[in-house]
Amino acid sequence: MEDIKAVQFENGKLKLIDQRILPSRFEYWYTDTEEGVFEAIRTMIVRGAPAIGGAAAYGAYFALLEANGSKEEFERKCLHLITARPTAVNLEWSVKRMMAKAEQCGYAPNELLKEADSIVKEDREMNIKLSEIGLSVIRKGDTILTHCNAGALATCGWGTALGVIRSAHRSGLDIKVYADETRPRLQGARLTAWELKEEGIDATLIPDSAAATLIRDGRIDLIIVGADRISADGDTANKLGTFALSIAAKAYGVPFYIAAPTSTIDFSTKDGKDIPIEERDWDEVRMIEGIDIAPKGMKVYNPSFDVTPHENITGIITEKGIIYPPFDKNIERIRNGETLG
Ligand code: MRU
Secondary structure (H helix, E strand, C coil): CCCCCCEEEECCEEEEECCCCCCCCCCEEEECCHHHHHHHHHCCCCCCHHHHHHHHHHHHHHHHHHCCCCHHHHHHHHHHHHCCCCCCHHHHHHHHHHHHHHHHCCCCHHHHHHHHHHHHHHHHHHHHHHHHHHHHHCCCCCEEEECCCCEHHHCCCCECHHHHHHHHHHCCCCCEEEEECCCCCCHHHHHHHHHHHHHCCEEEEECHHHHHHHHHCCCCCEEEECCCEEECCCCEEEECCHHHHHHHHHHCCCCEEEECCHHHEECCCCCHHHCCCCECCCHHHHEECCEECCCCCCCCCCECEEEECHHHCCEEEECCEEECCCHHHHHHHHHCCCCCC
16 A cells, blocks of 8 residues: 655655545645745644654755845744644754754755655654554554544654554554544544545544543553653643543553654653643634534634643553653653663
8 A cells, every 4th residue: 555645845845735625635735935834734734743843844944945045034934933833842843953954064955955854754764663663562353542643644654653553454463443533623533534444444433522431331452642742751742632531541441552753752841731732723613614513702712732641641652662651760761862672
């Protein structure tokens, strides 16, 4: 099967799968400006922490071309890119890596383009590696629950949570998957369900509120979700609804795993309280496809992410091994360049 490539660079342009219109239409969306990349991230043409990071790397490359030799203008544009969405640390991580590279290579555009290509290539490789590592937590015939979309679409290839699931399926582990629809943007229904079908995995879509019942009834063997930012103590920000899932999992003794590349760890954030949580437009909740589903003017609370405390997490599957408790000590080992056994 042909790999799904959410982030590509072709003929001087960033080429993104337009994730706003899947699954009814599969179309590419192109840009060759920093502002275009900013808008693509803000409006969720591209979404998912590692995919945002990959797209932003090309945004920084365009910023350099547009800055016409002015370092200040390049930096201003890069800092602007970082503000497109606040929660996924991969965005800041990637743009800062591009800024550091620019300084180191004397602001040479070709070098910066190579760096963006490396960010995308490395992300795919990290995801394949962590997916192989993640196989150790799955037994033949397991039923896995996932939330939001942490697949190839959310990354620069293969996927994280859905990457582990993809690898398990391709290894013949005969798994079944339940996918939460993920209100309000429906990444689970529109994107994860689409990826699971493309891959030929036995999958069932559920309303988010059905998950606790399935967990209580013993119909879920384990839960695997992605991450937008992991703090130094293992607290993890991911799509809204992940925290509730972790509570149900803990109450009924179901293992709860995060799958993420180490680029999603924010070593400078002490704990989950310091993770900025994006609040999005109220119409995401009040409307579906432009049709009102709530009275006009209704107040809304629409945080896009929540934080799962590390106490609720069984393990964090990374390309450097699975991080188990004590998370703070083991995350520090990763920071020091260790690979976990
Ligand atoms: O708002 P989104 O669609 O960007 O949120 C995506 C998620 O929460 C994913 O689970 C997370 O980014 C991990 S993607 C590998």
